[in-house]
Amino acid sequence: MYWTTKHVLVCNASHCTQKGANDVAMQLRREVLKRGLDDSIFVNTCGTIDLCDIGPNIVVYPDNVIYSGVTKNDVKALVDALVEDETLDRLKLDPQTPAEANRHAFYAEAVHPEPSRPAPEAVALAAKHGLDDAWLAEQQRRGFIARKPATDETPETISVTKKARARYGV
Numbered sequence: 001m002y003w004t005t006k007h008v009l010v011c012n013a014s015h016c017t018q019k020g021a022n023d024v025a026m027q028l029r030r031e032v033l034k035r036g037l038d039d040s041i042f043v044n045t046c047g048t049i050d051l052c053d054i055g056p057n058i059v060v061y062p063d064n065v066i067y068s069g070v071t072k073n074d075v076k077a078l079v080d081a082l083v084e085d086e087t088l089d090r091l092k093l094d095p096q097t098p099a100e101a102n103r104h105a106f107y108a109e110a111v112h113p114e115p116s117r118p119a120p121e122a123v124a125l126a127a128k129h130g131l132d133d134a135w136l137a138e139q140q141r142r143g144f145i146a147r148k149p150a151t152d153e154t155p156e157t158i159s160v161t162k163k164a165r166a167r168y169g170v
């Protein structure tokens, strides 16, 4: 059914999949079918939405709501919320959610005075905002930061990319 009232997209790119996204998607489809809601709620999978460290992530349209850290145990409550046209606040990601606020704070600080700095400084700045080396590596894979190797004259640097500046409005 394409002309449903809600479209639920479960990210099943690699990181979300490693944390159970396909099970979440399967359970969601089952729950929707079990309740006879498949003419109003369409569940599908999608590629990364660049929140890989806090998945499994789900986007609901037309609500424009992102849920993060969703597990199979959340499925019934999630479908309840969809039916009631409400949001499930305990899973909803918004700018005040610590995970989102921390990364925004990191990027806001990392672009000043310039978007590029020696790698140890960037690592320390990330740590200040509760973000570790694995997070930085993930951001690099996603194209939010770029590393420039050290040369004889300059140290290794980490730069905030245009993609990150656009994503975080910094």
Ligand code: FES
Pocket: 011, 012, 013, 014, 015, 016, 017, 047, 048, 049, 050, 051, 052, 053, 055, 056, 057
């Ligand atoms: S793997 Fe799901 S947001 Fe990136």
